[in-house]
Amino acid sequence: MTEDEYVEYLEDERRHFAWVMQHHGDMTPAEAGAAALKRYPYEPSEAPYRGLIFHDEAWHWAMLQIHGELYWTKHPELLNPPHEYTALS
Numbered sequence: 001m002t003e004d005e006y007v008e009y010l011e012d013e014r015r016h017f018a019w020v021m022q023h024h025g026d027m028t029p030a031e032a033g034a035a036a037l038k039r040y041p042y043e044p045s046e047a048p049y050r051g052l053i054f055h056d057e058a059w060h061w062a063m064l065q066i067h068g069e070l071y072w073t074k075h076p077e078l079l080n081p082p083h084e085y086t087a088l089s
Helices: 003-023 029-039 058-067
Strands: none
Touching: 003 029, 003 058, 029 058
């Protein structure tokens, strides 16, 4: 993955994470943006596990933060993101 591709992907995941935090986590846009930056910090190219957070999508990480571990068993309706979320891409 090139640097440009990494940055583009990082920004996309931040946008998705912030959307979830606003719509499901009752955060303001500013709070959601700050939460997204915290969850998805920029990692330099030499970082040993750069981009490892991308192994799960922003929806999953946001749901974990909002509802905790095993959220999908307590809230099976949240297992898959809604159309509004997927339309952000």
